[in-house]
Amino acid sequence: xxxxxxxxxxxxxxxxxxxxxxxxxxxxxxxxxxxxxxxxxxxxxxxxxxxxxxxxxxxxxxxxxxxxxxxxxxxxxxxxxxxxxxxxxxxxxxxxxxxxxxxxxxxxxxxxxxxx
Amino acid sequence: xxxxxxxxxxxxxxxxxxxxxxxxxxxxxxxxxxxxxxxxxxxxxxxxxxxxxxxxxxxxxxxxxxxxxxxxxxxxxxxxxxxxxxxxxxxxxxxxxxxxxxxxxxxxxxx
Numbered sequence: 001x002x003x004x005x006x007x008x009x010x011x012x013x014x015x016x017x018x019x020x021x022x023x024x025x026x027x028x029x030x031x032x033x034x035x036x037x038x039x040x041x042x043x044x045x046x047x048x049x050x051x052x053x054x055x056x057x058x059x060x061x062x063x064x065x066x067x068x069x070x071x072x073x074x075x076x077x078x079x080x081x082x083x084x085x086x087x088x089x090x091x092x093x094x095x096x097x098x099x100x101x102x103x104x105x106x107x108x109x110x111x112x113x114x115x116x
Numbered sequence: 117x118x119x120x121x122x123x124x125x126x127x128x129x130x131x132x133x134x135x136x137x138x139x140x141x142x143x144x145x146x147x148x149x150x151x152x153x154x155x156x157x158x159x160x161x162x163x164x165x166x167x168x169x170x171x172x173x174x175x176x177x178x179x180x181x182x183x184x185x186x187x188x189x190x191x192x193x194x195x196x197x198x199x200x201x202x203x204x205x206x207x208x209x210x211x212x213x214x215x216x217x218x219x220x221x222x223x224x225x226x227x
Contacts, residue, residue: 035217
């Protein structure tokens with residue numbers, strides 16, 4: 001079946017602009033995660049959705065970052081007033097069950113964001 | 117101190133070699149442990165979960181030492197296709213269901 005998909009695969013923007021990154025989880029997966037991976041680092045947690053609600057947004061670095069999942073499926077990560085330090089690969093993952101730390105998280109291919 | 121620490125490598129080994137990766141974690145309350153594999157410019161993929169009793173999957177063996185807060189991954193008979201970055205990953209109750217990743221250890225297997 002289809003895996004996690006993310007669009008766009010690459011996004012180049014200018015400092016100060018607004019960007020939206022989209023994630024389509026595996027069908028039926030209730031849990032959705034956003035991570036950010038900078039060069040040479042492992043992924044870092046940003047936010048977790050269970051259904052439509054953000055169950056944990058403790059990883060969002062500041063209030064320029066916001067994410068939604070209005071219908072409990074597709075999620076959009078929104079970044080306002082982008083800064084060069086926001087350049088990274090933004091990874092989305094989904095898992096099947098409710099709040100299960102041992103549940104396998106399946107990652108999408110990521111969106112490579114470059115802020116000039 | 118970072119929550120999950122790994123030797124970044126790179127580890128350069130010939131085909132057929134045995135190679136071991138080590139990882140330490142700082143939070144003694146950590147409950148779940150994994151190794152993920154990430155190919156260049158690709159997404160991370162679960163390689164194996166790590167259990168206290170140790171577990172093996174073909175050429176791969178993972179060990180967990182809770183007392184030392186130490187996780188290891190052993191790869192026997194290395195193949196060219198094993199070349200990748202191996203990420204040590206833990207989950208802690210405080211993190212909810214989020215995964216905490218190490219920086220990764222890069223392995224390059226050559227013929």
